[in-house]
Amino acid sequence: MSALVLAIPSKGRLMEQAATCLESCGFSITRSGTDRHYRGSLGGLAGVDIAFLSAAEIANALKEGTVDLGITGEDLLRETIAPDDPSTEVFSRLGFGPANVVVAVPEGWLDVATMADLDDVSEGFYARHGRRFRIATKYTNLTRRFFAEKGVAGYRIVQSLGATEGAPAAGTAEAIVDITTTGSTLAANRLKILDDGLILKSEAVLAGRKDLIRDARIAKLLERLPAG
């Protein structure tokens, strides 16, 4: 039986929390091999190798099948892999890294509370301003899916590579879809979340190939991880 590859975040807070989570369950992470930065093994569970990848890369690696399992943010996972994708399953919600993906508009828009309002504003926007209503985000797919569900169509997406919350003030977009934990960054940028603008209540998850559910190593891993 070949070793399963478990991808965990290679840096940042999510890496620390993933490591703490695994260690508190009695597993140890050892960096090993010639490329000590990228590979390791999971002490306490034979036959599981570790790959250190950036959190954003983990969903891609799962999708492409270059890793079997991964710990990453649900937001990043769902941006890459649709919830109804039959190949991937969330095995466990890990209880750390909470973050919400939300639709936010300028606070000064006193007339906008809901997605229906946003729809109204975006439909009239072209006639009024001669350009389309723009949403800045790095969550292109989550945005498209959610807006379609809510029946909002008169917008276009502006790819944002960072500091999305600054886009409305900078004049590069009218509204944003972004991640927030406490809402303070949004507030500091004079943005408010729509009443029905919660796209995803995200946290760190353990996800992997669906057929692994019958693998004894997964059973052992799930037994000790926090239930969820």
Add this chain to the structure above:
Amino acid sequence: MPGKTPAERLQFEKIERAVMTVFEAAGFQHIAPDILQPADIFLERSGEDIRARTYVFNDPGGNEMCLRPDLTVPACRYHLSHALQADEETLYCYCGPAFRFPNETASPGEFGQAGIEWFGGTDRQAADARVLKLTLGALEAAGVTRPRVTLGDLGLFHALLADTAMPERWRKRLTRHFWRPRAFRDLLADYSAARARKQTSISAHVDAVAGKSLAEAVAALDGIVPEGGRNVEEIAERLVEKAADRDERQIAAADVQRIDSYLAIAGDPLSALTSFDGLGGGPQFNSAAQAFARRLEEMEELGLNPRRFQFEATFGRSLEYYTGFVFQIEAGEAQVAGGGRYDNLMSDIGAPVPVAAVGCGIHVNRVLSAIGVRP
């Protein structure tokens, strides 16, 4: 499999030729609109399905371009740049590749489309019937047997709303959401007497402008930072509208019932006609129903048997620019053709006068599958 072998190419061209021969014989000029198109019109005017599936990219000058996802808009643009007068009656046909991201139904990213567009035809019902007749004739020439035809008529729906007492802005919103059944239902429930008013996070702001004029509302909002490209006037305007919405008489239960009953109509077009009579619609609906009846007569005139077609009140296409008659044709498992009337599109993309327009598109790859040839 990338590309077509010589045999596949011949098969493909044979279908295209069979279809185009029918169109050309009927007096349609064979044009070749550009494959490369400015992206804006498509992104503005198309439904989500096409919007999310169009190949869009920037040229070195920063202009947003796309590979045409459909040939109707390119044909309209062709007409606007070639016709001396936009509303001059002109008949076009075309065939060539169109491009959309492949989706779950395993459509290829590049596929063949053949079709006709009829601009400036003044007898709308006759033109509608003839486009359907020609589409069926072209499919038959291509070897398609036992086509199944579904019809719809957005004119009936618009007329029904026009006869129903409500503020114009509600009507506009309902019309926009016809394409999204759930959003439509929620909106209708909101506007009808059946549901209590919802409180939202901006209710206090709406309260604050209640009874105020627009100018007073603008003055009251002095000092807010609108950002995101909107100004204080437009925010005040929507708040005043929202306050006015509260005082509007809500849509009567009987009217909601009538809209529901209409949307539930499905069956052969002649029975549908009987159902229209039973709805108790107003003058505009009745005149739309007469136009529907006349279109059926025109079809019979052309040797079609409308009894064999299926009418569905909710039938619309995912292209949101249709305004009246709509149809789709299935053969075997696949939708092989579709079309309809789109009287507003030309004005939307810059025609100085309104231009009546009706057309169809045939999906050549699906025709090949339907007649049992691997596309």
